[in-house]
Amino acid sequence: MKIDHVHFYVEDAKVWRDWFVHHLGFQAVAKSISSFHTCTEVVKSGAVCFFLSSPLLPTSPVAKFLLQYPPGVGDVAFAVEDVESAIALAQMHGATILQPIHERQVGTAFIKCGKIAAWGGLTHTLIQRRCPEVGIDDTKKELSLSPCPRVPVSSSITAIDHIVLNVAVGELERAVAWYENILDFQPQQAFKIKTDRSGLHSQVMVSRNALVQLPINEPASSNSQIQEFLDVNRGPGIQHIALRTTNLVSAIAKFRASGLSLLSVPQSYYSQLKQRPGLTLSPLELEAIAQQEILVDWQEYPPLGAQQTAPLLLQIFTQPIFQQPTFFFEFIERRYQAQGFGEGNFRALFEAIESEQIKRGTLQ
Template identity: 50%
Template sequence: MEFDLIHFYVENAIESRNWFIEKLGFQAIASQTSQHTQKEIINRGQVYFALSSAITPESPVANFLNLHPPGVADVAFRVRDLKSVVAKAAVNGAEILQPIQQNLQGLKWAKISGWGNLTHTLVEKIDDAQILNSTSQLSKDLVGIDHVVLNVAEDNLTSAFNWYHQILDFQPHQNFDIQTKKSGLRSLVMTHPEGEVKFPVNEPTSANSQVQEFLDANRGEGIQHIALRTENILGVVGELRSLGLPFLQVPATYYSNLQTKALSYLSETEWQKVQDYQILVDWQEKLPGAMLLQIFTQPIFNQPTVFFEFIERKVVWVNGKQMSTPGFGQGNFQALFEAIEREQMKRGNLGKINMK
């Protein structure tokens, strides 16, 4: 299983398309208009998004936006055997929203219900040569969707995992319990046994948790962020900062505590850029040389809901094979949580936090 496409429901698909082009370096590749919905398809490298807005009240986008602010409505997965995946999903309780269909080019897909109001389009995997690829030189640095994070209500984490385990065969991979003096969250990282999909689920462990803030702003459970994987995070982030994309801030003290170790992995020039761009750094102790570099944007809509992550998993050679950090680092997760807490403080949802 692999991520295929993320579908956003927005207020104005064309304005959103233009924002993604101007601030994230995407390019427009298709535009579709039905009687009730405007749909724009965009991509950068191997990352594809759909942006849909309502033309009439009959549009499914209109119904979604009556329940939630703009956000992710559908996470699509590529699967090897669509017929068996859909059959298993149906037997285990998923609603089949769209039965298997096929276009003239032989592409097969179906749509099932997901957790809450989320849906999942399932696309039968085809040869890589048949997958649309960007021709833009600028776009070759995003190599795919690394993970997508689902936020659920308190005490729903186990239920959400059990649902995805039964419906799509996701397996537990990592657990995190992140706490500060002010708030906390619990996270379970799900992965699929066949492929690259990582699908973390978060729940709040305090009334003022960033997860609870999301749930309140989103008016329910949903996708909190999408991580885009790159093999050149310094180049990508440098470009995006020049385009004016706003990122979460990291205090200088974070880097002073890491400098000695970081300089055994990075050149002095690279380390300076990591600090200048405010990129988080972590390591996989069980895989010497493997390094995790991450950075997070501010929310992309008016509400503190959806944001993006850019992630690079540094590759190392082990016994003649290329390997990269497979999961997530506790240090980076804690640093992200604290960075979002500082943004909550600015919005007046937490007590004062000193930014050094």
């Protein structure tokens, strides 16, 4: 299993196509897959593919979604080896089948897909390609790259690292069981983050082949940022998507130059980093990281016999990209086979978002 694409439901697909092109250096795909009631644009960067849909008529499924939820992720599509088995497993465990399996041809590939209801307004499309080597990026007869309306920054985004789902208080165990039973995910890391003001509980779910990582959060206090998301989103949903890059410092400098708004990190954070055991960054590297306000985490005491260079995790987060404080992006670089999510960074992110909550007046 792997992530095939993520489908955003927005008010104006063309505006958001231009946003991804201008701010993140995505390329716009020329072939339209719109229908009479829905406009759909497609943008790509590396292995990352986003569908952006907006309603043309009130009968559009996107219009119905936007009546209930603010703009955001409506569907996460997974490529699977056997869609019939995947849908049968989902059905056996009580999942709601929204679209039965149907087959269509895209270029030279034959695609079978079905759709299931997930958590809140989220759905999952399950896709099987008869010719695995043919994907949306190389079906050239159907999809080609169009000239972009603005000159894009050169994007170094290569893949989706993980996708984060927020659920209501008391629903974490049920959501974990749902992904275990329906999609055969397995539990991995668990976090409990608590500050003086609020908290959250998180359980990371991973597909059997470890290519899909899905942390699930629930609020641990009534004023938690997770609860604020649930209130504004009017239910559970995707809080953020982490996009992987090979050179985060360079990428963020370009994104900032394009006008992308990112969460602030106080410089005192970097003074504290220097006090932690095991920091392998040179003073020059740390200065460049601090200038871009990037979070850093590593294992302070690696196990005996571990490689000399400790795995290092670099992360940074955008401000919410839509008008309401719901969905945002994370950018991540994993050095030396760094795994997991970095509990230190997780807490730093939580505190940074708390600062934004205080500015909005939703946290005292």
